[in-house]
Amino acid sequence: MNTVITGLQWGDEGKGKIVDYLTETADVVIRGQGGNNAGHTVIAKGEKYVLHLLPSGILWDDKINVIGNGVVVDPIGLCVEIARIEGQGVEIGPEKLLISDRAHVVLPFHKELDAAREISLGDQKIGTTKRGIGPAYCDKVNRCGLRMADLLDRPFAEAQIVRRTAEVNEILEKYDLPTFTAEAVIEETFTAFERLRPHVTNTIPVLHKAWKAKQNLLFEGAQGTLLDIDFGTYPFVTSSNTTAGGSTTGTGLPPTAIEAVIGVCKAYTTRVGSGPFPTGDEGLSEYLHNLGREFGATTGRARGCGWLDTVLLRFACMVNGVTGLAVTNVDGLDEYEELKICVAYDIDGTHHDLPPADRSSWDRAKPVYESLPGWKQDTTACTEYDQLPENAKAYLTRLSELCEAPIAFVGVGPDRAQTLKR
Numbered sequence: 001m002n003t004v005i006t007g008l009q010w011g012d013e014g015k016g017k018i019v020d021y022l023t024e025t026a027d028v029v030i031r032g033q034g035g036n037n038a039g040h041t042v043i044a045k046g047e048k049y050v051l052h053l054l055p056s057g058i059l060w061d062d063k064i065n066v067i068g069n070g071v072v073v074d075p076i077g078l079c080v081e082i083a084r085i086e087g088q089g090v091e092i093g094p095e096k097l098l099i100s101d102r103a104h105v106v107l108p109f110h111k112e113l114d115a116a117r118e119i120s121l122g123d124q125k126i127g128t129t130k131r132g133i134g135p136a137y138c139d140k141v142n143r144c145g146l147r148m149a150d151l152l153d154r155p156f157a158e159a160q161i162v163r164r165t166a167e168v169n170e171i172l173e174k175y176d177l178p179t180f181t182a183e184a185v186i187e188e189t190f191t192a193f194e195r196l197r198p199h200v201t202n203t204i205p206v207l208h209k210a211w212k213a214k215q216n217l218l219f220e221g222a223q224g225t226l227l228d229i230d231f232g233t234y235p236f237v238t239s240s241n242t243t244a245g246g247s248t249t250g251t252g253l254p255p256t257a258i259e260a261v262i263g264v265c266k267a268y269t270t271r272v273g274s275g276p277f278p279t280g281d282e283g284l285s286e287y288l289h290n291l292g293r294e295f296g297a298t299t300g301r302a303r304g305c306g307w308l309d310t311v312l313l314r315f316a317c318m319v320n321g322v323t324g325l326a327v328t329n330v331d332g333l334d335e336y337e338e339l340k341i342c343v344a345y346d347i348d349g350t351h352h353d354l355p356p357a358d359r360s361s362w363d364r365a366k367p368v369y370e371s372l373p374g375w376k377q378d379t380t381a382c383t384e385y386d387q388l389p390e391n392a393k394a395y396l397t398r399l400s401e402l403c404e405a406p407i408a409f410v411g412v413g414p415d416r417a418q419t420l421k422r
Contacts, residue, residue, distance in 0.1 A: 002217040003260040004244045005326075007224030008316035010233075010271035011242075012296065012303060013264040014328035014411055016040025019056040019220045021409070021419045022262070027215035028064045029057025030207065032250025033240040034222030035072040035106060035133040036081070039296060043414045049088060053078045055220050058097065059090055064210070066203050069102035070240065070250020072136040073148065075192035076108070082195075094198040100252075101149035101200050107161065108188055109168045109180045110135040116175045137239035139164075148200050151193045161185050204252035211257050219247035219258070225316035226271075233355070233362065236275025244320040262408060263322035265313055266329045267395070270294055270303040276362035279306035279342045288332055307340040307369065310402035315354050317405045324408030327396060330388075331412045336374040339395060342367040343402060372398060379412040385420045388412075 003022060007013045020042045023029055036052035042059060043049075049059055053073065057063040067073060082092050110132030117134065139145035144164060150157045165182040172179050211217060225231060227238040228246075240246060244261045248254060268284065271277050285305040288294045294303040316322070333339060344351040345365040356362065375389035382388055388396075388410070400407050410420040 001259045002211070002219075002257050003262055004219040004221065004247045004258055004320075005262050005264060006221040006244050006247075006320050006322075007242065008263040008265040008313050008320070008322070008325075009224045009269055009309075010226045011038070011222075011224040012270055012272070012294075013224060013266055014326075015221060015264045016042045016051060016056045017328065017411060017414065017416070017419065018262060018264050018326045018409060019218060020044060020059065020416055022218055023057045023060055023063060025216055026057065026063060026218035028066060028207065028210050029055040029218045029220055030066040030068055030247075030251050031055050031071050031220050031222065032068040032248075033070040033242060033246040034238065035131060035136065036074050036077045037131040037133045037238070038222035040220075040222075041414070042416070044416045046415075047088065049085065049090075051085070052081055054081055054085060054092075054097070057218065057220075058085065058092060061091075063096070064206075065097050066207065066251070067097070067099045067103060068203060068251040069100040070246060071100070072104045072106050072133055072140070073099065074106035074132065075196055076188055077106070077131070079192045079195045097199050098201055098203050098206060099148060099196060099199045100203040101147065101152070102202075103148050104136055104140045105146045105148060105151065105189070106132045106136040107146070107164075108185050109165060109172070110139075112172050112177050112180075113168060116171055116177055119175050134239040148196075151190070152197075152200070154190065158182075158186050161189070207251060207253050211253060217253070217257065219251065221247065225320060226312055228319075231315075231319050233275050234357075234359065236273065260323045261321050262324050262326050263317055263320055263405065264326045264328060265316075267308065267327055267333055267399075268329065269306045269309045269312075272296055272301050272303050276365070277304055277306060278311075278345060278362070278365045278367045279309045279340075280304050281306045291332070293329075293332060307342055307367070308399065309342045309367070310399065311342055311345055311353060312355055313399075313403045317403045322403075322405045325400060325403065325405050326409035326411070327399065327407060328411035330392060330396070330410055331379045333374065333395075334377060334379055337376065339372045339374050340369040341372065341398060341402070343370050344368040370398070380418060382412050382420060383417075385410060385422050388420070
């Protein structure tokens with residue numbers, strides 16, 4: 001089955017773990033959007049791997065991993081990541097990792113442009129990771145960006161960097177931010193690019209060949225549906241399409257190549273950065289943080305935590321066409337006596353089953369909750385779905401009913417082995 005793994009919340013749902021679990025039967029693992037603002041943590045055989053741009057299939061010896069055209073690639077950051085993962089004993093050769101020559105490049109000054117944009121927004125700031133992702137996508141849309149293929153023609157790329165650096169410095173000076181010399185940008189970028197050059201290729205025919213040969217393709221999403229530029233809680237979103245549709249536009253494979261969509265969500269809700277969070281709960285946040293949970297893989301920031309929000313999940317399942325749910329971090333609720341599930345929003349006295357598009361409505365949205373009994377049992381030793389406590393299974397059944405999507409996988413711990421197939 002050619003399968004898309006997509007996040008159904010604000011990212012951080014544990015997609016890397018599910019991708020890693022399904023990679024065993026995959027031949028090709030593909031990233032199609034986002035950049036190194038994403039962070040997937042995979043724990044396999046007791047070893048912890050933190051991935052940002054590298055597809056999670058990189059941890060397997062016999063898989064092809066593709067960074068698709070829809071990704072924005074920070075060459076410097078990717079080189080650091082490759083060196084770190086290779087330092088953990090994972091070999092990353094050109095036959096194992098392919099980078100699309102159509103992928104856009106994150107240049108060093110994009111990060112400072114990110115900072116400038118946040119300063120300009122004042123108390124309306126988005127809360128970005130300041131990895132330069134948004135500005136790189138802006139350059140792409142404004143048709144002034146550089147693609148990996150452009151770096152193959154160094155004189156052309158250098159001329160573009162000189163021109164763009166001058167434009168960027170004018171903006172940075174207004175905010176008293178560090179400016180750049182074109183020479184330094186060129187030197188840093190091309191030093192990294194030379195390390196990546198053997199991996200850069202036209203990935204589209206490679207993927208089509210694999211598809212026509214009926215190899216199993218696994219599309220690895222980054223971030224989550226609620227950060228999608230079109231369907232998320234705009235404007236507090238990322239700069240790419242994080243939903244299942246982004247897996248086709250970001251890879252060059254058609255929609256007909258997709259046979260299944262696994263939507264990943266936690267058994268509760270988390271988010272980082274700015275923006276609405278109707279079910280946010282300080283008590284649950286404090287409880288999970290005290291367990292050492294819910295700190296970002298990319299930034300280390302503590303995530304806000306809240307009760308399961310099925311208004312958002314129902315919408316996410318709709319726009320992604322979810323065929324199966326992977327519910328992670330069920331074990332995080334093991335000690336709770338009573339659990340809440342948000343089933344609707346009360347906005348000005350009217351109940352809403354789906355999230356609003358009007359941003360001002362979020363300020364007035366109050367969660368309508370159902371309460372379910374907790375299970376007060378350790379689930380981390382469960383190796384089969386049927387071993388879960390009855391109340392845990394009832395909680396998952398209610399989640400499935402409200403989202404109108406079947407449960408496919410359940411996570412009861414961080415290790416690869418702690419994934420239960422339904």
